[in-house]
Amino acid sequence: MTNEIWLHRFRSCFLVLAMITVAPAFSLAADVPSLKELLANIQSYEKSIENLHSETKWEKHKQGRFQFEDVVTHYRDELGRMRAIVSHIAISNESGERVAPEKKSNELLFDGEKTVSLDYYPGRVTATGFKTEKEVPQDDLGYRTAQIFEGMWPPKVGPRTIRNALFYGFGSCLDWMKEVEDGKAKGKVVSLDDEGKLFEFIYEPPDNSVVKRFKVLIDASRGWIVTRILGLGDTDDEVLYKRETEYSQLKNGLWAAKSGVEQSWTKGEKKPSVETHFTVQKVALNDEDFDESVFDIVLLPKTAVSDLRYSVNYRVGQEKVFDDDLAQLAEEAKLAEELGLAQTPIAKTPKTSRLMWLILVNVGVLAVVVFFVFSRRTKKT
Structure with a gap:
C-alpha cells in the first residue's frame, strides 16, 4: 500500500511538472485574427484619421528610364471630403530626357455630392475637348479647364487613392480580403511571431495571372x-x-508613411521593369487647426467648364465663380445654347449676370411674335 501511495504522489508531481513546463509555450502562442477581424483592424487605422494634409514627391522609372516626377498634395476630413492636387514637375520625352510638362497641374475635389476635376495648362491656347470652342487668347492665367461630375469620380475611389502615400497598399489588400470573405478567391491569415505583432495575409488571385500569390505583411x-x-x-x-x-x-x-518603393518584374528578368519611389515631405493627421477652406470650390476667370451633370459647356467670365453659383450658371448656359445665343456661353456670377437678362428678353420677344401670329390666324378664321 505504501508503494502505491508513493507511486501516486510521483505521478501527480510529474503531471504538475509537465504542466508547468508546457504552459509557457501555450501562453506565448499568438491568437491569429479571423479574416473579418483583420479586415476591421486595418480599416480602423483609416477610420482613426479625422483629417489629413500631406505632400509627397513621386518619381517613376520604366526599363531604367525616367518617366515622371510629381508632387501630390492630399486633403481629407471626417465628413468624407477629399482633395488631391498633382503638380507635374517633369516628364520624359521620346529621348528619355526630363522636360517640362504641358499640363502644370490637375486636381480632384470631392465635396460629398460632386467631383470637380481641374486642369491647368500654362502655355496652351486651344481648348481640347470643347467642340464649340477653337481658340482662347493667351494671358497670364494660362488655360484652365474644369469638369464637374455627379457623385464621386473616378467611381468609388475619387481622389482618395491618387498616389496617396498614407494609404499606399491599403486599398488593394482590403479588396482582396473582401473577395476571400465573399468566397470569390482563396486566402488565409497566418501569424509570423509569438507576440501577435506581425501577421501575413496570403491571397491567391482567382484568375490565371502571372502572380500566383500575394503576401501582405x-x-x-x-x-x-x-x-x-x-x-x-x-x-x-x-x-x-x-x-x-x-x-x-x-x-x-x-x-504615417514617410517613404516607399514599388517594383514590378517581367517574368524571368532580374531587374525591375517598373520602379516608383515616393518620399513624404509634409504630413499632418488629426490637426486641430486643419483649414477646411481647402474644400471650397472656386473657378478662376476664363476657366472652360464642362458640367456633365447638365451636359453643358461654358466659360467663366472675368470674375471668380463659387460653388453656390454653379447650378444657376449651368442652367443659364444650357438655355443659351438652346436659343443659339452663343457657341460657348460666357458665364458670369448671378449678381452681375447679363446673360439671364438677355435670355429673358429673347424669350419675351419670341412670346410676342408667337402671340402676334396666333392673333392674326384667329382673326382670319
Whole structure:
C-alpha cells in the first residue's frame, strides 16, 4: 500500500511538472485574427484619421528610364471630403530626357455630392475637348479647364487613392480580403511571431495571372499598418511584385508613411521593369487647426467648364465663380445654347449676370411674335 501511495504522489508531481513546463509555450502562442477581424483592424487605422494634409514627391522609372516626377498634395476630413492636387514637375520625352510638362497641374475635389476635376495648362491656347470652342487668347492665367461630375469620380475611389502615400497598399489588400470573405478567391491569415505583432495575409488571385500569390505583411503593434506586399510567381523565390513602405510615428501617436518603393518584374528578368519611389515631405493627421477652406470650390476667370451633370459647356467670365453659383450658371448656359445665343456661353456670377437678362428678353420677344401670329390666324378664321 505504501508503494502505491508513493507511486501516486510521483505521478501527480510529474503531471504538475509537465504542466508547468508546457504552459509557457501555450501562453506565448499568438491568437491569429479571423479574416473579418483583420479586415476591421486595418480599416480602423483609416477610420482613426479625422483629417489629413500631406505632400509627397513621386518619381517613376520604366526599363531604367525616367518617366515622371510629381508632387501630390492630399486633403481629407471626417465628413468624407477629399482633395488631391498633382503638380507635374517633369516628364520624359521620346529621348528619355526630363522636360517640362504641358499640363502644370490637375486636381480632384470631392465635396460629398460632386467631383470637380481641374486642369491647368500654362502655355496652351486651344481648348481640347470643347467642340464649340477653337481658340482662347493667351494671358497670364494660362488655360484652365474644369469638369464637374455627379457623385464621386473616378467611381468609388475619387481622389482618395491618387498616389496617396498614407494609404499606399491599403486599398488593394482590403479588396482582396473582401473577395476571400465573399468566397470569390482563396486566402488565409497566418501569424509570423509569438507576440501577435506581425501577421501575413496570403491571397491567391482567382484568375490565371502571372502572380500566383500575394503576401501582405501587417504590423499590429503600429496600428495595423500594411508595411509590405509581395507578388510571387510559381515559387516563393520568384518575386514579380514588391511594395514596401516605411513609417514614422507622429507626436499624436499615429503612424504615417514617410517613404516607399514599388517594383514590378517581367517574368524571368532580374531587374525591375517598373520602379516608383515616393518620399513624404509634409504630413499632418488629426490637426486641430486643419483649414477646411481647402474644400471650397472656386473657378478662376476664363476657366472652360464642362458640367456633365447638365451636359453643358461654358466659360467663366472675368470674375471668380463659387460653388453656390454653379447650378444657376449651368442652367443659364444650357438655355443659351438652346436659343443659339452663343457657341460657348460666357458665364458670369448671378449678381452681375447679363446673360439671364438677355435670355429673358429673347424669350419675351419670341412670346410676342408667337402671340402676334396666333392673333392674326384667329382673326382670319
